[in-house]
Amino acid sequence: MEIFRNKAALVAFVERNREMGKVIGFAPTMGALHEGHIALYESASAENDLIISSIFVNPTQFNNPEDLTKYPRTIEADLEKLQDSGVVHAVYLPEAVDIYPEGIKSKHYSFDGLEDQMEGASRPGHFDGVGTVVEELLRQVQPDNAYFGEKDYQQLAIVKNLVKQKNLPVTVKGIPTQRLENGLARSSRNSRLTPEQREAATVLYETLLKVNDWFRVVSVPEINNRVTEIFNSTPGMVMEYFIIADEETLKETDFFYKDRSYRAFLVVFVGNVRLIDNLHLD
Known part of the structure; x- marks a missing residue:
């Protein structure tokens, strides 16, 4: 090399x-x-x-x-x-x-x-x-x-x-995003997490999987409420933003159209470490 x-x-x-x-x-x-x-x-x-x-x-x-x-x-x-x-x-x-x-x-x-x-x-x-x-x-x-x-x-x-x-x-x-066995997205910032924080941070991916289950079944405003509640009730974490956006324009949507592709984006502070993750919704 x-x-x-x-x-x-x-x-x-x-x-x-x-x-x-x-x-x-x-x-x-x-x-x-x-x-x-x-x-x-x-x-x-x-x-x-x-x-x-x-x-x-x-x-x-x-x-x-x-x-x-x-x-x-x-x-x-x-x-x-x-x-x-x-x-x-x-x-x-x-x-x-x-x-x-x-x-x-x-x-x-x-x-x-x-x-x-x-x-x-x-x-x-x-x-x-x-x-x-x-x-x-x-x-x-x-x-x-x-x-x-x-x-x-x-x-x-x-x-x-x-x-x-x-x-x-x-x-x-x-x-595609590479993940640890527990689902946490691999990131250089993970090295700044304590072992306890690293395990707790699996809630980001778990939440995105729930969003995928709710996709096209639950309204976007209700999905937003559910995600907000998850992180409001999770100690040591502060959600900066969660949005569902059109994959092409990246603009936030409040309604699902059949002919469009969507992706969920999530940013959360775990302690003082800012983690990002996203998932294509299908």
């Missing part, structure tokens, strides 16, 4: 491999890797000749400077996980100047309103930061296919929109 620590070395490597006709798969990360990340690369390995990872903690997508400071940085452990996966051929560890040559500042994007929903409403500018780093990485790595997890479904939708807008020659693929 090769490691590249600057743009020039990475670009030269990519160009050599493209000249050889290799199909390139890529999944960017911010480190603190877990099995959910490895699943991205395993999926990519079935469809590509060369698999590239990147690790870069992007400062422009953190609204709270404290969150940026607290974000786990485990580079040696991350490299070991990628090496042990047996499917990653190269890792890109850019410096800030490789991503932001003119200073650390986001571009401004319009993602057809996708950026105004959910995470965008509560974290202004967040998706400008995501768009800036993803666009730059895709231009440098030049992958044929790029892989993102469905746990961050809004981010996945925005990356697809970005690629379409900028006419980038890459296919963006979503990989």
Whole structure:
């Protein structure tokens, strides 16, 4: 597994491999890797000749400077996980100047309103930061296919929109959320939970499964009431938001239409750790 620590070395490597006709798969990360990340690369390995990872903690997508400071940085452990996966051929560890040559500042994007929903409403500018780093990485790595997890479904939708807008020659693929045996979505933030909190947090997925059972049987307002009651009565947890949204527009709905696809989105603070999860409703 090769490691590249600057743009020039990475670009030269990519160009050599493209000249050889290799199909390139890529999944960017911010480190603190877990099995959910490895699943991205395993999926990519079935469809590509060369698999590239990147690790870069992007400062422009953190609204709270404290969150940026607290974000786990485990580079040696991350490299070991990628090496042990047996499917990653190269890792890109850019410096800030490789991503932001003119200073650390986001571009401004319009993602057809996708950026105004959910995470965008509560974290202004967040998706400008995501768009800036993803666009730059895709231009440098030049992958044929790029892989993102469905746990961050809004981010996945925005990356697809970005690629379409900028006419980038890459296919963006979503990989289903990877979960622990108890159903908790794998996340770098799980490392900040106590063992008791980690077990209690299974209520997020359990609630989403209940929502799927209620889907098209119970009205949306009643589902909202039931979910709110679950978390109002669960000690140590505070629900930030729960919505059922159209999968294409990500706009919240108050009624189910037969010809539309819907997804439930849930954000809960477990202690002081903010966890997100979502589930396609069928």
